Amino acid sequence: MPDHITLRDVELPPLSVLEPEPVLSGEVYAGRIDRTRARMRELGLTHLIAYADREHPGNSLYLTGFDPRFEEALVVLDLDNAPWILAGNESSAMVPGLPVTATAVLCQSLSLPGQDRSIQQRVSAALRQVGVGSGARVGLVGWRQITAGDSPLSPYAYAVPAFVIGEILDVTPNLTDATSILMGIDGLRSRNEADQIALNEHRSTRAAGHAWRALEALEPGRSELATAEHMALNGLPLTAHVMLTTGSGKIVGLCSPSDRVIGHGDLLSTAVGLQGGLTSRAGYVLHAGQLAQRQTDFAAGYFAAIAIWYRGLVLGASTAEIAERTTRELAKSSIRPLLNPGHLQHIDEWLDSPFAAGSHGTVHSGMSLQADIIPVGSTPDLAANCEDAVAIADADLRAELAERYPRMWARVTARRTFMTQTLGLRIAEEVLPLSDRQAVLPPALLSLSSVLVATASA
Structure with a gap:
């Protein structure tokens, strides 16, 4: 002893x-979005896409206050407009009550298995709807960073479902890992x-x-x-x-x-x-x-x-x-x-x-x-x-x-x-x-x- x-x-x-x-005000979130956009500009990005699910809502909550229930979701941020939130059949209804102005975009492939997909299923279609085009330079924020020790493909590996990555690449080939903007020891x-x-x-x-x-x-x-x-x-x-x-x-x-x-x-x-x-x-x-x-x-x-x-x-x-x-x-x-x-x-x-x-x-x-x-x-x-x-x-x-x-x-x-x-x-x-x-x-x-x-x- x-x-x-x-x-x-x-x-x-x-x-x-x-x-x-305490309640986090809209001004707090506006400041976070401004600081995120400053990092985006440093990296030459036109769009940031942050992945979230029930187990990993942190980045979505940080940017918008949105906490997906049951489903997966994507927060899409450009350099000028209010954020868009791509959500499934159930979580879309939570977007109007957020402390920030954000637009819900229905993306039914983010819903639970067996639910309706008849309105808008594809992530790629939803991304085009919010202005992500073929010339967009997208930074993708996963729920964690993938280091070189985790995978020799770490510059191209994302802690995001493969189908989401495929859908983004269907829209633009210009995709990079931007997880470090928000996460990591130097993240916001x-x-x-x-x-x-x-x-x-x-x-x-x-x-x-x-x-x-x-x-x-x-x-x-x-x-x-x-x-x-x-x-x-x-x-x-x-x-x-x-x-x-x-x-x-x-x-x-x-x-x-x-x-x-x-x-x-x-x-x-x-x-x-x-x-x-x-x-x-x-x-x-x-x-x-x-x-x-x-x-x-x-x-x-x-x-x-x-x-x-x-x-x-x-x-x-x-x-x-x-x-x-x-x-x-x-x-x-x-x-x-x-x-x-x-x-x-x-x-x-x-x-x-x-x-x-x-x-x-x-x-x-x-x-x-x-x-x-x-x-x-x-x-x-x-x-x-x-x-x-x-x-x-x-x-x-x-x-x-x-x-x-x-x-x-x-x-x-x-x-x-x-x-x-x-x-x-x-x-x-x-x-x-x-x-x-x-x-x-x-x-x-x-x-x-x-x-x-x-x-x-x-």
């Missing part, structure tokens, strides 16, 4: 009672406006409340599903299926709750993700006094790395160096990270991750991040997780948030105070905790107020 990490009883801050959540979506950060905070706060209410209801002898009922989910869109899983000796944290009865001494992992942030915790169905020393040591070694990660979030800092220092700290306790030590999040739970060896990324204002460091120990019967959302804001962005969203700012300020004065973590002034009980890690989940803290020497 690291000598600067200890288990201490603390008074947990209450879960927040929230005001109505890695720089959030004050309004999006405020919305992320609201959703992250809700997600934390859902997860912590389940933990507060935890009892051996109660089923996973009965425990998950205490999350009190309210219908806001999820970025991941609800997770709550237990097991004896081993768990797979991605699993959904079942009728399995939770046993004393089980491992437990739970997570709730909303569009804006995810909260996850993992530990043992034990009281603090029942922890084995190796269980405490594992959690403490993990928390020491969490402290390193938060401390590294300074404007201009190398994300590759933060990843290396975090990984090195984990290794001191024979732990490795399952995935990257942290990642970008936006509307999606995982946008990309600059926390990797060789990354050229730096910590910049407007980032919204997940403290998602999943520890893997030497044996599968060890568990810990402490995942929350955090934003990075320079002085100007902090001033705007404080002025326009005073209640949100009060929550952020209180969380910073708790993290530094109670948990002993060092965080720069640009670090904005977005979740209730940020970085609170109780290894024994039947003793939630017995948490790991860093001493003054950390």
Whole structure:
């Protein structure tokens, strides 16, 4: 166990009672479209086409607020006109209620199998209808980037169904991958406006409340599903299926709750993700006094790395160096990270991750991040997780948030105070905790107020 990490009883801050959540205005979307068009001009594009489906709505939501249900969809943007949204039989009806002026274009091949195709089936016909002609220079935005390591054909590979690509090429041969305009560590979506950060905070706060209410209801002898009922989910869109899983000796944290009865001494992992942030915790169905020393040591070694990660979030800092220092700290306790030590999040739970060896990324204002460091120990019967959302804001962005969203700012300020004065973590002034009980890690989940803290020497 690291000598600067200890288990201490603390008074947990209450879960927040929230005001109505912020609403992104038409002006926010207009600014996003203007910035996207500037990138299009830099690349010599006349049109941008962004793909979306139920699992991957982030780019569509970013540009227009359109969130397709059941179906696939395409957002088409040129350099002058309001966006067009190519949608199927069901989702077309959602376009008139968007916060931006957009025109719905029925494209029935984007509908579910077996539905009517008799009005307008082909994507190519719909593209011609909105002015995409043979001379158009089209940038296609898929739901992720395809790198050279993913495929030797990466300059010509798109994370978009092949039939859509074929339909675009039927209209124009001038097609290029433009996913990096919106996604990736330098994409527009890695720089959030004050309004999006405020919305992320609201959703992250809700997600934390859902997860912590389940933990507060935890009892051996109660089923996973009965425990998950205490999350009190309210219908806001999820970025991941609800997770709550237990097991004896081993768990797979991605699993959904079942009728399995939770046993004393089980491992437990739970997570709730909303569009804006995810909260996850993992530990043992034990009281603090029942922890084995190796269980405490594992959690403490993990928390020491969490402290390193938060401390590294300074404007201009190398994300590759933060990843290396975090990984090195984990290794001191024979732990490795399952995935990257942290990642970008936006509307999606995982946008990309600059926390990797060789990354050229730096910590910049407007980032919204997940403290998602999943520890893997030497044996599968060890568990810990402490995942929350955090934003990075320079002085100007902090001033705007404080002025326009005073209640949100009060929550952020209180969380910073708790993290530094109670948990002993060092965080720069640009670090904005977005979740209730940020970085609170109780290894024994039947003793939630017995948490790991860093001493003054950390």
